[in-house]
Amino acid sequence: MAAAAARRLLRPVSSASVSSTSRLFSSTASPPPHRSRNTNSPVAFDWSDDDADTSSAPPPSSTAKKPDLPPPYDPFSKKPAVAEPSDPTNLQEIFHRMRSEGLTDYAIKMFDGLSKDGLTHEALELFAIIKDKGTMPDVVAHTAVLEAYTSAGPVHWRDAVRTYDRMLASGVAPNAYTLTVLVKGLAASDRCEEAGKYLLEMLDRGMRPNVATYLAAFEAYVRLEKLEEGKVLLEAMKGKGFVPDEESVRRGTVKRGHVFHGVMNLLFGK
Template sequence: MATVAARRLLRPTSFTALSSARRFLSSNASPPPNRSSNTNSPVSFDWSDDEENPSAPPPTTPAKNPALPPPYDPFSKKPVVADPADPTNLQEIFHRMRTEGLADYAIKMFDGLSKDGLTHEALALFSVIKDKGAMPDVVAHTAVLEAYANAGPGHWRDAVRTYNRMLSTGVAPNAYTLAVLVKGLGASDRCAEAGKYLLDMLDRGMRPNVATCLAAFEAHVRMEKVEEGKLLLEEMKKKGFTLDEEAVRSSTVKRGHEYAKMTAIECLRCPC
């Protein structure tokens, strides 16, 4: 139901509500007085001072006059927001960010946070959109990070670079941001990096869900670094994190990665 409310907020159907939504999602809207520093600006993605430039430049300006999709159907089994047809076509994805806005990405973040029980954080995210009239910077940066993470192994450095730039500009990541990064690194077989940011989640007081943890462990198994995966889980235990064995057992993993699940359960049973 929380997702339904978010969808209604960003995708109204009445003319008055539509005009209001366009006013605070459009780049033409003037920033409100005392604008919060956690909202996006046209210079959020200036990569000019990086040593290496990403293969596809992220958007440099917000969207103009975003077109709102059809109303949300709470009974549909489809994902809250459809993934791009070709996640490797970064030019097209960034073009759509510029022209259609970040509403879809905000809804995905809201849905992800809500499913992990972080409803208060999800609602706080949308209160910025509703009350300040601007898209939070965490949504904009995470959208670019997610595009790189989903584009394949060749773009994992771009994903990490986006995350580091996010931190350097004073934008705090949330649990959804780091989950996207860990999953993307895991899918790219960057097991050491995936483990690093999994621990970063714990250091920030976040509790990674089972899918995020397994993404890192599966990468360790694929790269035949099971012992390193066990050490990672032990480090997580030292930080006070306990992975629920039943949740791991009942989770859905990719075909052929069942061993990763069994390895995690084996580590959970370890008395050390």
């Protein structure tokens, strides 16, 4: 399995990556000039407001021979790349596991998501940084915290947005997986306007949201009976080159009830 191969490749650096990313989110720190958008920085990172870590050990250097990276994941596989936490609302435990067990699983999830969206080059670049430099990319650490908040339920949607804002303030560029997690999390929390905002940001960044991502946002508009606002978002997205795929939407919408008919009417006038 590709996931198992990826995990074996990342295992040697997982513990070191925690110490190098355990303090990334300080509101007063600023990134050094000319820093790669993918590599670790010395800025601070609080896993949560109440659960901080003071480790600041630098990432180890790596002189190992360049490894053979795993092939892209099977896009038709229904099995998740890694196991989800048994209780996603227990943020204290989740952040503790990030520090103690490392970010390997989160890197694998990001690799899986990017690969399944056809962003194979970006996925392989991510793994190359981990193996060649022995560090965990900043984007993995920030996205891991963001995903923890979005998975913890609607009450934490502001924490997710705040995490994303801190990520940008630290000079870390999001990738398509980062924004997919944010949009889908906000949509699941019925924050359709915020989800729409970040869909537009994806397009502005030259990213193409997959069907599950934009469908989550438009389903939220239908659930909340904000069809006119949804139409405004759709027109704005079309103005940036977005074209919804009807067949993909039909396959992606499991429930054939009020929400399904509302989405089809909103997106395609049917």
